[in-house]
Amino acid sequence: MLRIVTLLFFTLNAFSVAAQTLSTSAGGIELTKMVSGLDTPWAVGVLPDGAFLITERDGDLLFVQNGKATTVRGVPKVAARGQGGLLDVTVPRDFRQNREVFLSFSKPQNGGAGTAIAVGRLSENGKRLTNVRVIYEATPGGSGGRHFGSRIVEAQDGTFFVTIGDRGQPDNAQDRSSPMGSVIRINRNGSIPVDNPFVGQSNIKPEIWSFGHRNPQGAALDAQGRLWVSEHGARGGDEINQPRAGRNYGWPVISYGTHYSGQKIGEGTSKAGMEQPELYWDPSIAPSGLLVYSGKLWPQWKGNIFVGSLKFDYIARLAGKSLREVEQIKGPETERVRDIVEAPDGSIWFISVGQGAVYRMTPQG
Template sequence: MRRLFAVISALGVFVGVGHAQTKSTSAGSVQLDKMVDGLDTPWAIGLLPDGSFLVTERNGTLLLVSDGEAREVSGAPRVAARGQGGLLDVTVARDFAQTREIFLTYSKPQRGGAGTALAVAKLSDNGRRLQNLREIFESEPGFSGGRHFGSRVVEAADGTLFVTIGDRGDRPSAQDRANHNGTIVRVARDGSIPPDNPFVGVTGVQPEIWSYGHRNPQGAGLDLQGNLWTAEHGARGGDEMNLIAKGVNFGWPVISYGVHYSGASIGEGTRRDGMEQPVFYWDPSIAPSGLLVYSGKLWPSWRGDIFVGSLKFDYISRLEGSPLREVEQIQSTETGRVRDIVEGADGSIWFLSVGEGAVYRMTPG
C-alpha cells in the first residue's frame, strides 16, 4: 500500500476526493460526484465494464482508475505533445469483455510535423500495461504546427471505426482530398479500407475518407439509430452540429457561419451548391468538444437528446428537437471546460472537466 500511495502521489492524481454536489436541471435535481481529481490536461475518458475507467492526458499519460486507485498504464504510443496535440481520445471496444481492446487517437510525430493517428491495443488483465499496440491508421504526413488534430474515434454499428481529423490550421487542405486534413475517415478494425467507402478507387483521393470539408471536429457520437453526429469548432462564430453522411462535403473553408478572428469574412458566405449545411450552429462560438446522444435510461425525458461540452463557456449544452436547437445549459463550478462526455452502462452521465482537472459522474439527485 505504501508503494501504491507513492505512485498516486507522484502522478498528482487523487480518487474520491470531493463531496457530491447537486444541481437543478430540466429533468430534476442531479448529483455530481467527483470520481478523480488532479489530472494534467485530461482529454478523454473510457468506461470499462467492471466500473473502472481510463483517462488520457494530453502529455501522453494513460491512467486507469480502479477500486479507488489511480495508476499509469504503460505502453501508450509515443505522441507529439505540443500545441493541441498529444494523447487524445480513448474508446473502449464494444466487445471489450472478450477482447480487452481499446482504441486510442493521438498526434503522431511525422516527417514535417505531426498527424492524427489511430491505434488499437489490449489492456492487460491487471490493467497495468497495453499489450500488442498496433497503429491502424495514420493521416497523410507533412503538416507542421500544433493545431486542429480532431480527434475522436467512434465504433460504428458494423464495427468499422470513424476518426475525426481537423484541418491542421491549413484551411484550403480541408477541400483537398489528396490528404486527410479536415476529414472524417473510416477504417476497419484491422486498419484495412472498407470497400464501400465513398472514394475507393477514385484517383487522387485518400480512400479512407468518409466525409470532408470539416474545420476541427472534437466531438463525435452515434445517435440511437446509429447515425454519426459531430460537434465542430468554427472560427469566430459558426461552431457546428453536423449529421455526417457518406461522401458529403461540409464546406469548410468555402462556406461558414462564422468569421475569421480578425473579423474578415470566410470564403463565399454561408451556402454553396454541393456543400452541406450544419443541422445547428452556435454564434457566438462555445468551443464544442465531447458529444453524447443520451439513451434515456435514468432520465427518460432526455432520450435522444444531444449533450455537448463547452470549452469556452464552461457548461454542458443540451440540444433537442427538429429543427435541432440548444434548449438547456447545465452549468456549475464542476463544468469548467468540459472536454469529454460519455454515458455509463447504468445511464449515468460522465464528463471530464479540464478546468477542474477532474472526472465527474452525474446521477439523479
Template sequence: MRRFAVLAFALLPTGALALETEQGAVSVSAIVSGLDQPWGVAETPDGALLITQRGGQLILVQDGQARQVRGTPRVAAQGQGGLLDITLARDFAESRTLFLTYSKPQGGGSGTALAAAELSADGTRLENLRDLFESAPGGTTGRHFGSRVVEASDGTLFVTIGDRGDRPSAQDRSNHNGAIVRVNRDGSVPADNPFLGQDGIQPHIWSYGHRNPQGAGLDGRGTLWTAEHGARGGDEVNRVRKGANFGWPVISYGVHYSGATIGQGQSQEGMEQPAFYWDPSMAPSGLMIYQGGMFPEWQGDMFVGSLKFSYISRLAIDGITARELEQIEGDETLRVRDIVEAPDGSILFISVGNGAVYRMTR
C-alpha cells in the same frame, strides 16, 4: 528508455453536489482530480475508468486507486496535440481491445493517428499496440487534430481530423486534413467507402470540409453526429453523411478572427448546412447522444461540452437538424472536454479547468 512517473491524484468519493437542469436537480460527484490536461474518458464493464492525459499518459482508476498504464504510444505533445481520445471496443469484455487517437510524430511535424491495443488482465499495461491509421500527410502546426474515435454499429471506426490550421486542405481530398475517415477494425479500408478507387483521393475519407471536429457520437439509429469548432462564431453540429462536403473553408456561419468574411458566405450548392450552430462560439469538445435509462427524459438528446463558456449544452435532435434546449452549468463544468454515457446510464464528463472527472447521476 521511457520512464513512467509516479503520479499523484486525489480520489474523491465525496458527497454529491446538486446541479440544476430544466428537469430538476441532478447529482454530480467528483471521481478523481489532480489530472493534467485530461482529454478522453471511458468506463470498463467492471467499473474502472480509463482517462487520457494530453501529455501522453493513460490513467486507470479502480477500487480507490489511480495508476498509470504502461505501453502507450509515443506522442507529439505540441500545442493541441498529444494522447487524445479513447474508446472501448464493443466486445471489450471479451477482447480487452481499446482504441486511442493521438498526434503521431511524422518527420518535421505530426499527424492524427488511430491505434488499437489490449488492456492487460491486471490493468497495468497495453499489449499488442498497433497503428490502424495515420493521416497522410499530417502538418507542422500544433493545431486542429480533431481526434475523436467512434465505433460504428457495423464495427468500422470513424476518426475525426481537423484541418491542421491549413484551411484550403479541408477541400483537398488528396490528404486527410479536415476529413472524417472510416476504417475497418484491422485498419483496412471498407469496401463501401465513398471515394475508394478514385484517383487522387484518399480512400479512407468518409466526409470532408470539416474545420476541427472534437466531438462525435452516434444516435439511436447509428448515425454519426459531430460537433466542430468554427472560427469566430459558427461552431457547428453536423449530421454526417457519406461522401458529403461540409464546406470549410468555403462556407461558414462565422468570420475569421480578424473579422473578415470566410469564403463565399453561408451556403453553396453541393455543400452541407449545419444541423445547428452557435454564435458566438462556445468551443465544443465532446459529444454524446443519450440512450440510457437513468435519465429517461433525456433519451435521444445530444450533450456537447463547452470549453469556452464552461457549460454542457443539451440539444434535441429533430430529424436532420438540432436545437439547443438548455445550458447546464456549475462549478463542475469548467471547460468540459469530454462527455460520455457510462454503462449504468450515468453521465461522465471531464472538466479540464478543474483537472477532474465527474459522474452525473439521478
C-alpha cells in the same frame, strides 16, 4: 518524482466523500467527483466493470479502479505540443472478450506530426497495453500544433469513424487527396471498407467518409446508428453536423463565422453541393465532446445531444426536430468541459479541464 506524487494523490483521493448537486430540467442531479488532480485530461472511457481510463494530453494513459490510479505502460510515443498529444480513448463493445482499447494521438513525423490511431490490449491489472500497433496514420501530417480532431467512434457495423482536423490549413478540408479536414471510416485493422464513398476514385483518399470539416472534436452515434459531430468554427460558426457518406460540409468555402481578424470566410453561408449544419453557434462556445443520450436514467432526455463547452463552461443540451440548444447545465464543476460520455449504467461522465477532474452525473435521490 512529481508524477509519483500525483499518482499518490489519485490513490488517496480518487472518489469524493460527498456529491454536489445541480438543478436541471429533469430535476436535481448529483455530481460525484471520480478523480482529480489531472494534467490536461482529454478523454475518458468507462469499462464494463466500472473502472475507467483517462488520457492526458502530455502522453499518459491512466487506469482508475477502486479509487486507485495507475499509469498504463506501453502507450505510443506522442508529439505533445500545441493541441497535439494523447487524445481520445475508445472502449469497443467487445472489450470483455479481448480487452482491446483504441487511442488517437499526434504521432511524430518528419517535420511535424499527424493524427494516428493505435490499438492495444489492456492487461487485467490495468498496468500495461500489449500487442500495441498503429492501424492508421494521417500522412502527410503538418508542422503546426493545431486541429488534430481525433475522436474515435465505433459504428454499428464494427467499422470506426475518426475525425481529423484541417491542421490549421483551411484548404486541406477541400483537398480529398489528403485526409485532413475530414471524417474517415476504417475497419478494425485499419484497412479501408470497400463501401466507403470514394473507394476506387483516383487522387482521393479512400478512407474519407465526409469532408469540408474544420476541427471536429466531438463525435457519437445516435440510436439509429447515425454519426453526429461537433466542430470548432473560427470566430463564430461552431457547428453540429451529421456526416453522411461522400458529403461536403463546406469549410472553408462556407461558414457562419468569420476569421479571427474579422474578415469574411469564403463565399458566405451557403453554396450548392455543400451541406448546412444541423445547428451552429455564434458566438462560438468552443464545443468539444458530444454524447447522444440513451434515456436509461433520464427518459425525458432520450435522443438528446449533450455537448461540452470549453469557452463558456457549461454542458449544452440540444433537442428538437430543428435542433436547438434548449438547456445549459452549469456549475463550478463544468469548467472547460472537454469530453462527455455515457457509462454502461446510463450515468453521464464528463471531463472538466479547468477542475482537472472527471465527474459522474446521476439523478438525485
